[in-house]
Amino acid sequence: MKLMKKYLLGLSMILLMGGIVVGCSSTNNMTDNSEKSSATKVLKDSTKITTNEAVEIYQKTFPNTDVVSIELEKSLGKPVYTIIGGDKTTEYQLDINAVSKKIKQKSEEPLDEDDMNDSQTKKLDLDNVISLEKAARIAEKAAKDGQSTDFKLEKDDGIAIWEVRVKSDQSDKEIKINAQKGTIIKIENE
DSSP states (O other): OHHHHHHHHHHHHHHHHHHHHHHHHHHHHHHHHHHHHHHTSOHHHHOOSOHHHHHHHHHHHSTTOEEEEEEEEEETTEEEEEEEEEOSSEEEEEEEETTTOOEEEEEEEEOOHHHHHHTTTTOOOOTTOOOHHHHHHHHHHHHSSOEEEEEEEEEETTEEEEEEEEEOSSOEEEEEEETTTOOEEEEEEO
């Protein structure tokens, strides 16, 4: 009789522990799925300032410098522009909250000799660049499924290029677009 009680108590503990493990893994799966769906929300729709407005803030903060790259991605759940630029001796970085226009962080660091030589060749010509919204439409159409989640504008081989990341439940693609012509250069699966 005593042996039977121990056996039933042990069996009850195993079942209870199994239920806890199943409950925890179920909760983790729900968290993973909600993280996926929030990660694939359209970043451009939560952004309140344009790329041009972000560049204006950069140029007011760091006058007489050239813009080298512009990136828009989520940081701690909020859209943030990161703009990198420079002059002949220094690289500048400015992180701007893309909702409130507030500067989150700014930094400067001296260029090494190799970067000094490259600084002028990396300068972006922003006059004829397609908008972030148009780049998103082109990338999403090319990917055939998903939403734009990250954007980067920079010069590559002398051409201004939008790199747009498009995520869906089934795929994660990086679409490279000629930023002046709006044509697809490359589609990569991540």
